[in-house]
Amino acid sequence: MPTDSGQTDCRQRIKDAAAAGQAQAALDLIRQLSTDSAKPADMMFCAKTIADLGPLLEQQASIRRLKTYIVRSVTLEPVLPSLRVEAALARYLLDIKLGGFGSYIEELLDAAGAITKFQPDLLVVALDLEEIAGGLADLCATGAGEGVAQEIGECAARMEGLLRAFRSTNSARIVFHGLVVPDQSSLGDVGDANLPHSLPNAVAELNRRIARACHDIADCAFFDADHLAARFGRARWRDRRMFLASRLPVASQFFQSYAKALVRAFLPLFRAPRKVLCTDLDNTLWGGILGEDGPDGIATGNTYPGNCYLEYQRYLKQLSARGILLAIVSKNNRADVEEAFARRSADLALKLDDFVATKISWDEKSTALRELSEKLSLGLDSFVFVDDNPVECAAIQQHLPEVAVLSAPVDEPWRTVELLAQQPYFDVIAVTHDDAGRLQEYKAQAQRAELANTAASREDFLASLGIVCALQSALEAPLARAVQLLAKTNQFNLTTRRHSAAEVEGFAKANGGQAVVIRVRDRFGDAGVVGLALAQTTGETCRIDSLLLSCRVIGRGVETAMLAAIASQARRDGAARLLGEFIPTKKNSPCATYYSDHGFTLASAPEGASEGSVFYELNLTDSLPLMPVWIHTEGNTSHELSASPTLSS
Amino acid sequence: MSSQQVPPSLRNLLADVLEMSADEIMPQTNTDTVENWDSFRHLQVVLAIEGEYNVQLDPQRIPELTSVALLQAELEKKGIAL
DSSP: OOHHHHHHHHHHHHHHHTTTTHHHHHHHHHHHHHHHHHHHHHHHHHHHHHHHHHHHHHHHHHOEEEEEEEESSSSSSGGHHHHHHHHHHEEEEEEEEEETTTTTHHHHHHHSSHHHHHHOOOEEEEEEHHHHHHHHOOOOSSSSSSTTHHHHHHHHHHHHHHHHHHHHHHHEEEEOOOOOSSSSOOOHHHHHHHSTHHHHHHHHHHHHHOOOEEEEEEETEEEHHHHHHHHHOOOHHOOHHHHOOOOOOSGGGGGHHHHHHHHHHHHHHHHOOOOOEEEEEEETTSSSOOHHHHHHHHHHSTTTTTTHHHHHHHHHHHHHTTTTTEEEEEOHHHHHHHHHHTTGGGSSOOOOGGOOOOEESSSOOOHHHHHHHHHTTTOOOGGGESSSSSHHHHHHHHOOOTTTEEEETOOOOOGHHHHTTTTTTOSSOOOOOHHHHHHHHHHHHHHHHHHHHOOHHHHHHHHTTTTEEEEEEEEOOOHHHHHHHHHHHSSSEEEEEEOOOHHHHHHHHSSSEEEEEEEEETTEEEEEEEEEEEEEEEEEEEEEEEEEEEEGGGGTHHHHHHHHHHHHHHTTTOOSEEEEEEOOOOOGGTTTTTHHHTTTTOOOOOOOOOOOOOEEEETTTTOOOOOOEEEEEEEEHHHHHOOOOTTOO | OOOOGGGHHHHHHHHHHHTOOGGOOTTTTTTTTTTTTOOOHHHHHHHHHHHHHTTTOOTTGGGGBBBBBHHHHHHHHHTTTO
């Protein structure tokens, strides 16, 4: 058979690439094989290859190792190869340890037990209905509800209690595996649908309760396995024969979809979403070619095929509502595009104003993306590019491999939204208030750049901005935002430590600890929470563990305000010196001279410091770093600065 | 007996699942001679065979199919062309 020989050929090429030590090439081929074939044997072959390539993948393909502990009551061993493959394709190398059957309570609660010893980055809790709410099926037999609501409440509370108890002693990210709603019960389809306390209704309610609890626990995501099962058909999702014989929760034909979704569920716990979607216009945002068909000839609006494009525009508009920036990157005449948006506004879900930037020219699109990245101070790895032209897509893939490229299917325009939704580009487990205001903030940035060109001196310019910084404890500000900043800030980030919410809380609550967030606004807009510093005073030294700022506020003295706030609090905690740490990465050169710019001198590394770190110190007994004069401050931390008796510079 | 007596498709499949070289898969290869062929691995063997040959094995027979020869015989009995 041709497909089989194709597979054999692909496998041979994977072997060759692996033997030659070309880890990235091997991974690309594994992606191809896993797209063409999801046979268990092929996945096992791929998983083995990935395991053997482990260290090379870490070096060559910047794949991160993730220690994963799975507590479970079902047989997950056969799924692990697919899970390893899908994780590697998302750039994570899973180091998996499975818990025992039915011993999950001890495992989760024993702070000195197997989980703590393993020190996982990720904990997956995969329990089945029997384990979470074993009595529910019988209680639901009449559909009348005697005790059902109470049982649901108790089971959800028990799970929440377990997760919270675990969270209080361990900062591993958590994925809780939701229940698959049973496809049938003794009430039959009609009873299941109409009786409020049927088993399917009860399990759906239990899922909702547990999901809500997960939402309230730091770094905990709910994996909606039922949503996934429903997508493929609940009746086929589980092979009852294999479930009853071996407690296998998913039919083997779905291992790969299951693994892909499970990986997608944990990604947002470790990785920031992409931030910019660049869309082409012709045959992507609308149908047809504007230059040939004219503004009245392009397809968009309520009737087919225009509604395919309208659906895509609405999807983009919704992304924009939660802070994803939209940009146009199109080879067209600007005047034509402006005319089209004006004349067809009733048929378009987006206005030109909804785009943070429009790159309409006949230049190379890779150049346009590079310029956009600079203008917005956002790395290319936060860009998504959507275009119907395979040549443009290939060019971006080749020149800017960090950009995620989605090829819009020109002959099947109804599929564009589906293809976009299948990708985890913009996945988040929390949306913060600051996300929603991002478009205005980035537009304000462009206005500031204009003012900078007209103001006489730097200080005049900065004073004219009317910058106000509010310094707060991370516990007072939305903690989710602080953690989001830790996860996604790469450029102005002195140590790039990706702490979890629990760890940030640790700094905020510790004696002598500080977790300071900074909110910034000026006359053009409110940037929201844009920075975070974590520090700990022990004895005479205040060590700054992390200090990071969103790039869009750099160069306005906010970075100095941050330091002034930490220093004054450190002084109050009894510190005589600040110890700063810089860990160079590929991306954080913008802050390499941060400490020396602020009068710090090189210091010797404290005990236990990692090798790549450079340390700086500043004596606090003579003077403290000052708040820049053009910045107005709000919040507890800053007021006390002026009252500090040691301030004498 | 040699690995040549095992049909290539079955041999390659078992090599993947048991993480061995295809040359090492002989008819007499069984759960006692292969260290990592435990009950979980056996489940993976069964799932891989079911996926490859589009066949369902009887859960009661599964624990008894403890060698390459027995697996092969079971498939042949079900009329699968190997």
